[in-house]
Amino acid sequence: MTTKFEKKLKTRRALMDAALALVSEGKHYSSLSLRVVAKRAGVVPNAFYRHFTGLDELGLALSDEIGLLLRQLMRTARLKGLAADSMIADSVDFYMDNVRESPALFRFMAQSLTGGSPAMRQAIRLELGHFAKEMVMDLNSLRVLSDMSAVDLDMLGHLVITTVSSVTTELLDLPEDRENLVSEIRERTIKQVRLIFIGAGGWDKPSKKKRGKKS
Amino acid sequence: MTTKFEKKLKTRRALMDAALALVSEGKHYSSLSLRVVAKRAGVVPNAFYRHFTGLDELGLALSDEIGLLLRQLMRTARLKGLAADSMIADSVDFYMDNVRESPALFRFMAQSLTGGSPAMRQAIRLELGHFAKEMVMDLNSLRVLSDMSAVDLDMLGHLVITTVSSVTTELLDLPEDRENLVSEIRERTIKQVRLIFIGAGGWDKPSKKKRGKKS
DNA sequence: AACAAGAGTGTACAGCTGTACACAAACAGG
DNA sequence: CCTGTTTGTGTACAGCTGTACACTCTTGTT
Numbered sequence: 001m002t003t004k005f006e007k008k009l010k011t012r013r014a015l016m017d018a019a020l021a022l023v024s025e026g027k028h029y030s031s032l033s034l035r036v037v038a039k040r041a042g043v044v045p046n047a048f049y050r051h052f053t054g055l056d057e058l059g060l061a062l063s064d065e066i067g068l069l070l071r072q073l074m075r076t077a078r079l080k081g082l083a084a085d086s087m088i089a090d091s092v093d094f095y096m097d098n099v100r101e102s103p104a105l106f107r108f109m110a111q112s113l114t115g116g117s118p119a120m121r122q123a124i125r126l127e128l129g130h131f132a133k134e135m136v137m138d139l140n141s142l143r144v145l146s147d148m149s150a151v152d153l154d155m156l157g158h159l160v161i162t163t164v165s166s167v168t169t170e171l172l173d174l175p176e177d178r179e180n181l182v183s184e185i186r187e188r189t190i191k192q193v194r195l196i197f198i199g200a201g202g203w204d205k206p207s208k209k210k211r212g213k214k215s
Numbered sequence: 216m217t218t219k220f221e222k223k224l225k226t227r228r229a230l231m232d233a234a235l236a237l238v239s240e241g242k243h244y245s246s247l248s249l250r251v252v253a254k255r256a257g258v259v260p261n262a263f264y265r266h267f268t269g270l271d272e273l274g275l276a277l278s279d280e281i282g283l284l285l286r287q288l289m290r291t292a293r294l295k296g297l298a299a300d301s302m303i304a305d306s307v308d309f310y311m312d313n314v315r316e317s318p319a320l321f322r323f324m325a326q327s328l329t330g331g332s333p334a335m336r337q338a339i340r341l342e343l344g345h346f347a348k349e350m351v352m353d354l355n356s357l358r359v360l361s362d363m364s365a366v367d368l369d370m371l372g373h374l375v376i377t378t379v380s381s382v383t384t385e386l387l388d389l390p391e392d393r394e395n396l397v398s399e400i401r402e403r404t405i406k407q408v409r410l411i412f413i414g415a416g417g418w419d420k421p422s423k424k425k426r427g428k429k430s
Numbered sequence: 431a432a433c434a435a436g437a438g439t440g441t442a443c444a445g446c447t448g449t450a451c452a453c454a455a456a457c458a459g460g
Numbered sequence: 461c462c463t464g465t466t467t468g469t470g471t472a473c474a475g476c477t478g479t480a481c482a483c484t485c486t487t488g489t490t
Contacts, residue, residue, distance in 0.1 A: 004487055008437070028245040028330040033477060046479080047438050054478090114325045114384050115243045121388060152406065159407045162381045163374060169329050173336060191367065192374045199414025219457055223467070248447065261449080262468050269448090 012051045014041040016065070019058055020104035029059060029111055056117055063123040066109050070131050073098055078138065088193050095164055096186060099171050110169045128165065132157035145200050156200055163192050227266045229256040231280070234273055235319035244274060244326055271332055278338040281324050285346050288313055293353065303408050310379055311401060314386050325384045343380065347372035360415050371415055378407050 018040035023029050034055055038045045052058045073095070082090045099106045112120045113128075136157040139145055148156065167189050174181055233255035238244050249270055253260045267273045288310070297305045314321045327335045328343075351372040354360055363371065382404050389396055 004437085007487095011437080026333070028243060030243040030246045030330075034479090035477065043437095044439055045477095046440085049479080050437055110329045113329065115245075115330045118241070118388075121384075155403050155406050156410070158403065159378060159410065163377060166377045166381065169336075173333075188370050188373065191370050195371070195374065195414040195418060196411065197414070198417045199410040199412070202413045202417050203410060219466080222456095226467080249449090250447065258467095259469055260447095261470085264449080265467055 008051075011041065011043060011047070014043070015048065015051055015058060016062060017041070019055075019062065020108060023108050023111065024104040028115065029055075029108060030115060030117075056119070059112065059116060059120050060123060062105070062108055063112065063120055063127070066105055066124060067127040067130070069098075069102065069105060070127055074131060074134050088197065089190050092164065092186060092190050092193060096167065096171060096182070096189075099168055103172055106168050107172050110165075110172070128161055129158075132161040135160065145197075145203075148200065148203060152203065156196070159196055160193060163196065164189065223266075226256065226258060226262070229258070230263065230266055231273060231277060232256070234270075234277065235323060238323050238326065239319040243330065244270075244323060245330060245332075271334070274327065274331060274335050275338060277320070277323055278327065278335055278342070281320055281339060282342040282345070284313075284317065284320060285342055289346060289349050303412065304405050307379065307401065307405050307408060311382065311386060311397070311404075314383055318387055321383050322387050325380075325387070343376055344373075347376040350375065360412075360418075363415065363418060367418065371411070374411055375408060378411065379404065 015037060018037050019029070019032060022032055022037065022040060032055060034048055035045045037055070037058070038048045052061070077091065077094055080090075080094075109124055112124050114121075116124070132154075136153045139157075140153065145153070145156070167185060170185060171182070230252060233252050234244065234247060237247055237252065237255060247270060249263055250260045252270070252273070253263045267276070292306065292309055295305075295309075324339055327339050329336075331339070347369075351368045354371075355368065360368070360371070382400060385400060386397070
């Protein structure tokens with residue numbers, strides 16, 4: 001019973017890879033057509049329907065894959081047990097390596113975050129939020145910054161994720177011939193994260209100047 | 216000679232507005248078709264060519280418009296001469312107000328930053344970079360943070376712009392019925408920028424721990 | 431060995447796509 | 461007033477789009 005089942009999964013994979021390949025070549029996911037995806041996957045257009053009801057569903061499947069990748073990334077980063085003194089630099093390096101290793105998925109992620117269907121946007125934002133949350137939990141268990149309130153920790157996690165993930169597109173858009181800029185981006189990002197944590201260290205709880213105008 | 220010329224500009228505007236309207240309704244710019252844009256603008260498809268060679272050119276025109284808007288935004292913010300104590304909160308408010316006032320353009324900006332044609336991406340990144348640069352210049356002339364090096368100031372500007380502009384999509388994606396979340400986003404963003412400036416205040420020039428591995 | 435399930439194929443069609451061509455109407459400058 | 465320019469129209473067409481239908485295999489189950 002495995003053989004046939006595996007075969008099905010295989011073409012399903014081929015379809016997803018085809019979509020990713022096209023995205024990787026510069027096309028936007030929302031401008032793809034079922035037909036060219038199918039052709040790229042080496043199947044006839046109609047075969048597409050045996051796996052997905054349409055491109056939207058394929059997109060959601062890819063979103064799930066991103067969630068998986070992010071979780072995996074977080075887990076192995078955790079296993080590495082980074083040294084405290086080089087933790088920031090190592091984490092940034094690790095993220096950048098991952099981006100450069102799965103460019104298609106990250107490109108899809110970046111695209112869908114601002115331009116996908118509402119469902120896809122939400123799915124990916126959820127994954128990123130999850131990612132931020134775990135990071136904050138780690139920070140907390142490491143007894144760093146433990147004097148921040150829960151809301152402020154969330155705020156911090158959100159800020160770090162935003163900063164790092166904004167590097168994604170920048171990295172993927174580097175022309176092939178100017179790859180030397182990678183280290184420049186790396187240095188800048190490390191500085192940025194370090195600056196953020198300096199700020200977090202000097203963060204004085206919601207003492208003075210709380211409620212501003214409430215919109 | 217004005218009449219005919221103005222008329223031409225008018226339909227050109229109609230075409231651009233039509234594209235923006237479609238984007239605002241949830242479609243991605245790269246999935247628009249010349250025909251529906253023309254129809255939306257109230258002209259026959261062929262008339263499109265009297266103004267643009269294709270959708271790419273229209274997109275670049277819209278990018279220019281974003282540049283204009285950002286420059287304008289920066290200028291009026293400067294004229295306001297914000298008070299030092301509430302400067303951060305006021306700036307965030309000002310930006311958010313602008314986003315909510317021209318949602319279509321900002322949506323287009325957010326989309327094109329990650330998903331447009333290479334030319335469009337570059338154009339918009341350039342505008343944002345310009346924006347960051349001016350901000351840094353302002354900070355410098357205000358004699359704040361004058362002990363940072365030029366590179367570090369760039370890094371700081373980039374970080375602030377990234378943080379604030381990442382709010383754009385979040386803001387535009389709010390479901391109509393949960394607009395109360397706006398103030399939540401506002402509070403968080405203000406905190407984030409404030410934290411960044413705390414970090415910048417505690418920033419110790421490139422003293423120790425400089426060169427990391429060079430990729 | 432016979433059968434049912436289902437993955438993939440081939441054909442078909444209506445609708446949309448960009449764009450080429452010839453034309454109409456409006457306006458400018460002479 | 462008339463004549464050349466230029467904006468917008470109508471028609472046309474070849475190519476692509478999603479998807480419906482009937483089909484052939486291959487495979488797992490009885």
